[in-house]
Amino acid sequence: MSTGAKKRIMKEYGECMADTPPGMKINFDEQNMTEWEVLMDGPDGSSYAGGHFKLKITFPNEYPFKPPVVSFKTKIYHPNVSNDDKGSMCLGLLRPDEWKPPNKVVAVLRLIHNLLVEPNPDDSIEPSIANEYKENRKEFDKNAKDWVKRYAK
Amino acid sequence: MDSDDDFNSSQMSDEDIMGDQDSDVSVEDGLPPAQSMDQDDVGFESQDKDIMPSKHAFDVDFTVYSPQQIQAYQDKQIEDVSSILGQPPEATAILLRHLRWNKERLIDQYMEKTEDILESAGLGETAQTHPPRLEKVAGFVCDICCEDDANQDTFAMKCEHRFCVDCYKQYLSTKIKDEGEAARIRCPGDGCNRVVDSKSLDLLVGEDIKDRYQVLLTRTYVDDKENLRWCPAPNCIYALQCGVKDKDLLQIVPTVHCECGHDFCFGCSLNDHQPAPCALVKKWLKKCEDDSETANWISANTKECPKCNSTIEKNGGCNHMTCRKCRNEFCWMCMGVWSEHGTSWYNCNRFEEKSGTEARDAQAKSRQSLERYLHYYNRYANHEQSAKLDKDIYLKTEKKMTALQTTTGMSWIEVQFLDAASQALQQCRQTLKWTYAFAYYLARNNATEIFEDNQKDLEMAVENLSEMFEKPIDQLQGLKVEMLDKTAYCTKRRIILLDDTAENLKSGNWEFNVSLS
Ligand SMILES: [Zn+2]
Numbered sequence: 067m068s069t070g071a072k073k074r075i076m077k078e079y080g081e082c083m084a085d086t087p088p089g090m091k092i093n094f095d096e097q098n099m100t101e102w103e104v105l106m107d108g109p110d111g112s113s114y115a116g117g118h119f120k121l122k123i124t125f126p127n128e129y130p131f132k133p134p135v136v137s138f139k140t141k142i143y144h145p146n147v148s149n150d151d152k153g154s155m156c157l158g159l160l161r162p163d164e165w166k167p168p169n170k171v172v173a174v175l176r177l178i179h180n181l182l183v184e185p186n187p188d189d190s191i192e193p194s195i196a197n198e199y200k201e202n203r204k205e206f207d208k209n210a211k212d213w214v215k216r217y218a219k
Numbered sequence: 220m221d222s223d224d225d226f227n228s229s230q231m232s233d234e235d236i237m238g239d240q241d242s243d244v245s246v247e248d249g250l251p252p253a254q255s256m257d258q259d260d261v262g263f264e265s266q267d268k269d270i271m272p273s274k275h276a277f278d279v280d281f282t283v284y285s286p287q288q289i290q291a292y293q294d295k296q297i298e299d300v301s302s303i304l305g306q307p308p309e310a311t312a313i314l315l316r317h318l319r320w321n322k323e324r325l326i327d328q329y330m331e332k333t334e335d336i337l338e339s340a341g342l343g344e345t346a347q348t349h350p351p352r353l354e355k356v357a358g359f360v361c362d363i364c365c366e367d368d369a370n371q372d373t374f375a376m377k378c379e380h381r382f383c384v385d386c387y388k389q390y391l392s393t394k395i396k397d398e399g400e401a402a403r404i405r406c407p408g409d410g411c412n413r414v415v416d417s418k419s420l421d422l423l424v425g426e427d428i429k430d431r432y433q434v435l436l437t438r439t440y441v442d443d444k445e446n447l448r449w450c451p452a453p454n455c456i457y458a459l460q461c462g463v464k465d466k467d468l469l470q471i472v473p474t475v476h477c478e479c480g481h482d483f484c485f486g487c488s489l490n491d492h493q494p495a496p497c498a499l500v501k502k503w504l505k506k507c508e509d510d511s512e513t514a515n516w517i518s519a520n521t522k523e524c525p526k527c528n529s530t531i532e533k534n535g536g537c538n539h540m541t542c543r544k545c546r547n548e549f550c551w552m553c554m555g556v557w558s559e560h561g562t563s564w565y566n567c568n569r570f571e572e573k574s575g576t577e578a579r580d581a582q583a584k585s586r587q588s589l590e591r592y593l594h595y596y597n598r599y600a601n602h603e604q605s606a607k608l609d610k611d612i613y614l615k616t617e618k619k620m621t622a623l624q625t626t627t628g629m630s631w632i633e634v635q636f637l638d639a640a641s642q643a644l645q646q647c648r649q650t651l652k653w654t655y656a657f658a659y660y661l662a663r664n665n666a667t668e669i670f671e672d673n674q675k676d677l678e679m680a681v682e683n684l685s686e687m688f689e690k691p692i693d694q695l696q697g698l699k700v701e702m703l704d705k706t707a708y709c710t711k712r713r714i715i716l717l718d719d720t721a722e723n724l725k726s727g728n729w730e731f732n733v734s735l736s
Pocket residue numbers: 361362363364365366382383384385386387
């Protein structure tokens with residue numbers, strides 16, 4: 067990773083600290099600055115309220131010319147998070163063809179926060195969960211809450 | 220590859236590569252001419268493709284083009300349109316790419332609402348004025364790398380999204396080299412859709428990236444044209460043109476033959492899969508993938524989950540099964556829902572419960588359909604495997620024959636019959652393989668009997684020829700005539716089968732047990 071990229075990540079960390087999205091805490095390790103651990107509370111009023119989620123944000127070598135990679139380390143029942151051991155997300159800003167180098171991690175964190183408040187079933191990675199979200203919100207809510215109880219307490 | 224000639228059609232389709240019939244571009248081509256180049260003149264003028272009969276019902280008309288030819292056509296088209304619009308070639312190229320090379324639509328739209336189309340193509344305002352240049356700007360901080368050195372060069376297009384030149388360069392090379400983008404690279408500015416034009420690009424990147432950019436632009440030209448396709452063979456440089464449209468693919472299987480020797484389907488770019496139509500091939504491959512653990516299926520230690528039908532292997536003695544896929548909990552013994560079992564953990568005494576009987580019936584049915592599938596799959600897979608074995612044996616034989624040439628004084632020409640036989644075997648097995656996928660989906664009617672006979676005859680011919688490769692090497696020379704006969708017979712049986720299937724497909728005589736659309 068270039069010194070330019072490192073400089074930028076440092077600067078972004080500063081920005082994130084000054085303007086952390088609600089309910090998020092960033093664990094930053096200067097020795098390994100390309101991997102951030104984010105602790106996040108399920109937003110109040112959402113299906114994930116009361117849950118505590120651990121996320122990893124990885125900066126690729128080509129950062130900021132390629133987007134950071136987000137993965138949920140805590141299992142979550144969500145149409146936009148893959149239901150496997152990767153817990154990956156791939157939509158909006160996080161897609162290589164959408165990401166522009168001036169975009170910032172803080173925008174990514176906001177995107178994640180917003181998606182927990184309001185999932186985006188039209189750009190889903192888990193079609194069956196997206197379908198349930200659209201067709202049977204009650205069942206979806208129940209499952210999402212169930213998973214919060216099981217995995218995110 | 221003699222037999223190949225039969226399948227090569229040199230007729231042009233009704234549309235030429237540029238979409239205008241009266242083109243008289245002459246092409247400087249440093250490469251050996253593609254197979255139907257000498258027919259080009261005829262082709263560009265001929266508009267009567269339907270009058271020209273193909274040799275076989277399964278042949279389609281196609282032409283092979285080199286990248287140089289494609290580039291030349293592209294340049295010519297840009298030049299023509301550039302003079303009509305009064306826009307410089309760089310801007311014209313962007314406009315044409317923006318409208319996916321639909322020249323008529325571009326001219327119409329340009330005449331009607333010039334500003335709108337320029338804006339939507341990312342050219343905005345007047346594209347002609349001020350050529351792009353690097354600038355030093357006092358107080359500038361690059362929003363990508365955060366560098367604020369007042370001496371650094373910066374660049375921005377008309378949209379004024381300014382970045383330091385290093386970041387701009389890095390951005391372009393990432394897009395071009397890593398992501399293979401060219402025609403529609405957008406300004407790096409957040410939310411900006413302006414397309415980076417080739418003049419700006421020239422100013423910013425080095426020669427190697429410019430070359431790559433040109434290659435990619437030619438790629439998008441072919442990708443944008445419905446009647447053009449790149450040969451999918453690795454490292455092959457040719458593009459093929461064929462008039463078969465997506466909507467025709469239920470009536471025809473358009474196998475084309477590239478200059479490099481690769482036979483592929485123009486409809487889906489997969490390897491030649493005649494006689495099976497693209498839609499069946501797609502279904503079949505999907506099915507084979509889903510059922511990849513076929514062998515397990517049949518073994519007594521697996522059952523299908525009564526809810527989602529995925530395969531479950533029993534490990535250990537407990538009858539309480541949980542499907543890994545749908546989390547359905549059921550009883551191994553009776554296939555019934557586990558929750559109905561109460562506390563009878565080790566012994567199932569609920570064999571007659573309704574949920575269990577239904578599940579067992581469904582299981583039996585699914586076994587039956589599985590066995591039907593396996594019947595066809597095994598034969599399909601067998602020909603795929605045998606084609607590889609045939610090739611191995613041939614390669615070994617060829618080695619021995621080379622040795623024999625030196626000891627017996629036989630000439631290279633004299634051993635060519637082996638090569639021809641091997642090629643024919645490969646081709647026939649490829650066809651046979653797909654006849655089994657085809658047959659799997661075929662619903663019985665009065666056309667199927669002839670098909671099955673043809674399949675059997677071809678199969679027999681192939682096995683007879685294949686056997687000959689197992690003969691001791693010193694006998695092979697004496698078997699030359701017999702081998703030549705058998706090779707010709709295989710090829711003939713293949714043509715008969717493909718002709719029959721293609722004709723029936725064209726006239727809609729096949730009925731399938733799945734919907735193709
Ligand atoms: Zn910069």
